[in-house]
Amino acid sequence: EQLSTEKVKVAVVHAAAGGITESDVNLAAAAQAMIIGFNVRPAGKASSLAQQEGIEIRRYEVIYAVVDDVKLAMEGLLAPTLVEKHLGRADVLQVFRVSKAGTIAGCMVTDGVIRRNAGGRVLRDGEVVYEGKVNSLKRFKDDAREVRNGFECGISVDGWNGIEVGDQIEVFEMEEVKQTL
Structure with missing residues (x-):
């Protein structure tokens, strides 16, 4: 019982001498x-x-x-906690309106890596204006799983149409971290 913490309580139900019955x-x-x-x-x-x-x-x-x-x-x-892990950032240089896909942001990756299906946050003047998922990532006309720093790509965040030139797209993943006592 001395091992109990605020997160987990230990209770000794029964203590006795002799074999386990x-x-x-x-x-x-x-x-x-x-x-x-x-x-x-x-x-x-x-x-x-x-x-x-x-x-x-x-x-x-x-x-x-x-x-x-x-x-x-x-x-x-203890249930694991979710921690946000920053993956990368891209600057929006151009905006393309595509009838079937919605708005595609033509971007330059300026930090880290942009990964398809990761979390995506659109920043305008440092403020978050939209948060969703990077559901489309293209390098030229080809689908890409990820695009690294220094390369251009096309990004769609949940097909959101409000993206503008000058915005930034920040990409992240949620990682489970095992809790300790």
Whole structure:
């Protein structure tokens, strides 16, 4: 219980001396808990009952291994956080109105890489005017998966038609980051 943090609480449901019994397994099943044994083995049919009930039994010889494993299990309970990762930026040099595709921004990639299907944000005078997804990326007339710094390309952000010469398109991805305690 001393391992509890603000994010994850550890509760010891039952502590006793001796082997791991069927009643320990039943208690763990009711509490949706795991069983931790220190220098002990499951007694009788406890092991098969645990398997049947889907209860994990972990056995240890060294106390530090118990602490490390419990911390890892606690971290596994934490949902990952989403962090925005900047990929690149492009300046809009020309705007093309295409009847089927909507507005295509003729751009020069000035930083990083522009990637199709990544998040896209249109900036005008430093302010975000539209946010969506880069759904079309072309290099000349060919579809491209990505275009790197120093190259020209055609970009459509969700087919949005409000893009203007002088705007900037910032491209990003959302990355899952595992939380720690």
